[in-house]
Amino acid sequence: MQLKVNDLKIKLMSKRMLDKSATFFNGLMRCIFTWLVFSVAVSQVNAQGWDILFGGNGEDQAYSVIQTNDEGFIAVGFSQSFSGSDPFFDFNVYAVRTDVDGTVIWAKPFSEDLSANVHDYGYQVLETEDEGFLIVGALIENNSRNVYLLRIDKYGNVLWKKTYGTPEFEETGFDIVEAKDGEGFIIIGLTSDPDVGGSSDILVIRVDGDGSEIWTQTYGGPNRDEGTSIVALEDGFVFSAISKEDDDQNNNILLTRIDSQGEIVWSETIGEIGVGEEVRDLILTRDGNHLVMVGASNSLANSMVAKYDLEGDEVWTTEIDGESRLNDVVEIKGGDFVACGYKDVTPFKQAVLMVKVDFETGDLIWEKSIEGNIRTKFAEGLAETNEGGFIVTGYNSLSDFTAFNDVMLIKTDENGDLITNHIIGKVYYSTDGCNEYEEGDVDLKDWIVKAESDNATYFGTTDENGNYDIRVDSGFYTVSLLTQNPYWSVCNVEFTIDFNTFYDTTSFYFPVEAELDCPWLTVNVSSDEVVVCEDFTYTVNYANLGPVTVNDPYIEVQLDDELEFVNASIDWEALGGNLLRFGIDDVLPTNKDTFTIDVAWAEGCEDVQEDQAIVISAHAYPDTLCLEPGPEWDGSSLAVTGVCDQDSIRFYVQNVGEVAMAEGVTRTAFIVEDQIIFNMEPIEIEGLEPAEILELPAIKANGSTFRIIAEQSIDHPGYNYPTVAVEGCVEEEGESYSTGQYAQFPENDQDPYISIDVKEAISSNSPVILRGYPRGYQDSIITPTTDLNYTIVFQNLGTDTISRLVIRDTLPAFLDRTTIRPGASSHPYDFQIYDNGVLKFTFEEIQLLPGSSADAALTRGFVKFAIPQLPDNPLGTIIENSAAIYFDYEEPVYTNVTRHFVGCLDFLDEEEGCITVDTDGPTIPGLEIKVYPNPFNETVTIEIGGGYENEEVTFNLFDITGRLLRSQQFIGNKYDFNRNQLPSGLYIFKLESSEGKQIGSGKMLIR
Template sequence: MILQQYPAWIFFVELESPVSDLTVLQLEIDYIQLGSYVDWAFNTITGNIFNDNNGDCQFNSTDNPVKHSLVKALPGPYYAYTDENGFYELKVDTLNTSYTVSYTTDSEATLIEKICPASGMYSVSTPKGKSTYCCHDFAQKIKQCAVLKIDINSDRRRRCFKGFTYVNYQNVGNINSSQAQIKVVYPEFVKPISSTPAWTSKVGDTLYYTVGLVAPYSQQTITIIDSVICGIESIRSLTQCTQAMISPANACLYEDIDWNNSDVIVRGKCDMGIAKFTILNGGSGDMPDSTAFRVYTNDTLISTQKFALRSQEYFQVQLPAYGKVIRLEADQSANHPAFNTIPRVSLEGCVTNQALLQSAYKGIAMNTPLNNDFVSSTSCMQITDSYDPNDKAVFPVGQSERNYISAGTKLNYTIRFENTGSDDAYTVVVVDTLDSDLDASTFLAGSSSHSYSIKREVIDDREIVTFQFTDINLSPKKVDSIKSQGFIKFSISTRPDVANGMLIENEANIFFDYNSAIVTNKVSQTIGEYIEEKPELGSIVSKTPVNNITTGLTSKTNTKDLILLYPNPVSESITIKFPRETIESTINVYTIDGATVLTQRLGAVKESRIILQQLPQGIYYYSIADSSGLNQHGKIIKQ
């Protein structure tokens, strides 16, 4: 067992009788464990992890180091992380003389082939104490693919106060990703003020960034200053979610996965107290078998129904909210890539007017997981009027007063800190002792307000993660409240075999320079299934017939009257050709969740052209109508 290590001196004082002088024997000890025994005979296993670009299994200048990868030794377990150069230094005990050393990476598993050693693990003998066992390198080969990832996190949502939202994006693949676009969608009561870099365009509450080229293994951050609105006290405690999406999609990840290429997408919005949801098969394949969707009010299941959709088919579900939190979730087809197995949307604060927000149910949207995957990330926080400057939060919170979560649930932890002292804080250290029922192999460091280094160790069978922010230079709050704050975010899953009833608890210690630790609040959740059903309430749920967004022809539209749009996919402009000269018509272009991004009058012409160059890549839908009853809608793919 490797214990917490502190360089130390031990002094032996020998007193003679009578005491005529004092003899001090000085002995240097390598490391001392406070409150336990001295463990000075540890061993160290070292090596590198790298992407082997030339296939020779030798780490050289043509290869790329794999940083922040977790190395594990058994029995133990013992952990280490690779540094910026792909190097790891793993300390193990001498009570065992043989260890199995393996590693995990945060890159998508379908991209990686472990080639040296082919098993992805070493058997390392450590016959002597206090020795270094070198050069246990791991070489891997990565599929030629650009893989974009995005992560979003906000520091606080305080009414009438400014805050920061950080959007971190990276390419974890090994080739360039060109023409990358980012979309950030803000909630109703939080408004973006400015960002670095500046957004390319803004449509309503949606920010668009034309990122362009994202090089392999590169990472960038967009920093947005935003603010919760003032003047409406009833929004206090309301959950506000900010979503970031990056395109193009990582299609190469799923080329070898055996599934039907269907992709269930769920969208929702509140319309004057009515919760309205759209369930769409946005994939290129049909759903051969039915799956289920479920509707909840305040975490109580009221309706379960089956559905099956062809490619690009959709239907809508709606019900009165009555101020409750309405959640709809829908299942994917079998073997769908695991990144998004249960699409779900929660609508909170859905009332007929803002005066009723005071009595609406709030915070329940924080109870269940989100749809985060590689190309989509959502950050949800409740609006407050005051806050603890140094705290810890977990998402999902869990259901009911006991915060029930299922075994294997991925937990997203955020630790926030603020310099409330009288001088600058030059170094901040966050020490987090993980619950023993969390699965260390799933740990993944996330976004942060400032750059940091990370250390992982095991002490008394407890896993400890240390985040160190060197030269962070946080201003005192009384000097600059915005620049006095910071945060770190990480995710980790509970072990899948944790028994029901077990409590998952977590807190952190925050050190500002050489000051004593500030202990955060403790967050806790209970392993178990929370199921409350009231099917008798399901009669308020209504469902529309299935529609197809690809053709979108109304009963008044003959095939000979079909309007042609080309080219489609489109990169700059699209031509609209009518079957005959029409009276004046209008085209509306909108996103999949119903937000209108363009409205243009086309005039009484037979052919027209609209510019779409300003729109980010993605799927859009259009409708064209005139007063004669001509009405056509369909899909536009923007390249």
């Protein structure tokens, strides 16, 4: 290959560096430098995004980037770093694929022979219909250069590769597009005769879908002509090229339209004689009526954006002053154009240049420069992201001693801004106090670090080595570590940092020490959706989040009566009554583990109703907390139980503490029937001795779901919340009963060593769903102190095994991101919370089988997490949440939106509580009012027993706010009411005589 000597300035300005890159000697060895953290402010700020570097010890460059089907990105170029023979002379096509956050999924070199002196380069990439990619560039082998077309699948596996050209000429492909007629692709580049120095022609090659050549055409004059970009029309193509003038060394721009066979329709030379211009990219506008190109003008002193019609006539041209050049352009969704390239900051330093110009006029809207502390940043490729920002690729230099270094990937917001400052450090536990980090200290994983300013808050999560990295905007920040529980204390609670520049980094280590020398044993249990009569598996996660080992631990699991135990992944002991005990090994500080329980439905599962609650509880022992109780705790501890006893429901309150309730202290309890407070007056609990049981009056079974909620002893240690529900209790076997009411309220599992999982039985699985628990009173009402549990369920409905799955949940602003608790899951995951509170679960090597698999359970998975609300959420707060699920490289699938409404301060408050008080029963002695079926779908019967006949009755129906919805008259003792499009929910009815006297009232639930 002929070597050419050019000055550094020309090298830096040439986008197509085939000859020059192959001969450039990189004299410095360096380590792989990959920067990766993502941060966006909680409040509305201008900048967001990230800046990531990829590469190795050699020269690494990228020229093209696109956003992929899965909302991630792929950047393509070439690299010296991964050659097996000589890292200073062998170049390979290099592709980096990331997810939407910039996390590397794979990064691969591609070459005909990694161990030989073979060079191949990638200059453009496009995504194919099957979610794979085509990469076009050049292959140099045995001193012969040809156009190189590489076809890879979405995993980065090579499907095929083709070369085009002849041994006598040197050919390079710079751009590729898909033909509009559906018949393959079109490649543009250059071809040159090595024996004729300085001369080349434009090369256009049309290939079919398999890469087989259909036709090849060359265009140009006696001097150097280089095709740079091409767009597809319905009946042909338009390409741009650089064409050298006859009389001097200046370039002009050539714009040429050809038909589907490559015959010229028209060709226009653009530029002034004696003034150099270059074009680097060409696009067709979305409306198909215009062409837009970018490059350099004014003897390459200015960058340029120009708009032309399809006849080659100029509409407008915009020049951006300064030593700069634009290399790529996109039309954004709003209709304007954004382009990227570089500009000279100094003669020896270049920065990324981004500009936005108006669609109609070409007027400059904004111009942005991305510099950093490094010497050089070149932008070569650009794409608009789905969220309205931009992804930019190129390359950079880290020092004055190297021209180029790493592949660069920059994500910006819609204004071309990004955040570049870093706060990094480590979180660790030193058993000998608040000392500097040393060997033997415990790295703390999944701890959350917060950086907060007056108008923005950023989060980061520690990795398996205890390291955190938060990217923040400029400004003054207070950085703090959030402890996982009260057993830890932070040696240096917080520090402050003032960033008054960009691309700055500060480091701070957080040593923590034991506040209490106690274990903090946690347990969490959950499952996939519960489908009637289908076997399923529970996952039990447990962890010691305290500083001291848990000795002789075990976990007791109580299964629902509708279930039968089948097997477990660890040893177990049956204690009777569907209660199981699982012995586990001692749990060291910060360690965690998991086991599974396989269950089947008990006999008669076909009688289980839709939305019936299936409940499992897990209780980890030892279950003592080292927390000091409040000063007013009397030593008592209240617990509640409930049973269905033949035709009655019985609730009990017991003092399970070691001390009697203090004299004069009264706690209250309420009983809720479906959605109505059953007892008009609160139940008073007082004077209970240790182990003493208060039996409440029996409640006649009528198919409603009854729940007792009691106040715990004042200043009780921990988070105990006495409540229990009884569902499905009827007077006679076979009678219908209400369902869907159990999950309205939280269960008594706020203490870390207890987990209660409530699932409502369904008839069939949902492929993707987000469940919020508790669901909320009626349909969504919660108090400001209600913690929320979310379970995300997913299923592979595709035809291929899923090897990687990612869940992203941008948490609602009303939830406390600092105290999130990741829980049980079907598969191992990595947990992160970053940016303004984006929650990310990554399941590597999940291996979800295709939906057609015989074992449906292996096609599905789930993950559960809990999160409190922010303190003092005001009444009226609406908390809506949803998540995006990324199955391998597929388009993300979005879950449903869950909704919770902060509707009252306290469910049990007699004056300001939000639970509807029960209405009176029959007001005339001897009468009995029956409502059946209740709940109902379309029609319900109201029957008045006790001799009430042949008199006119008025039926009034109200919603739960007291608004009258229906008023109808009937004669007799029986009335059939039809819902007539009434929405599902709880309603109140009243019956009045013809004299206006109330006969009775009640409630009905429409499904």
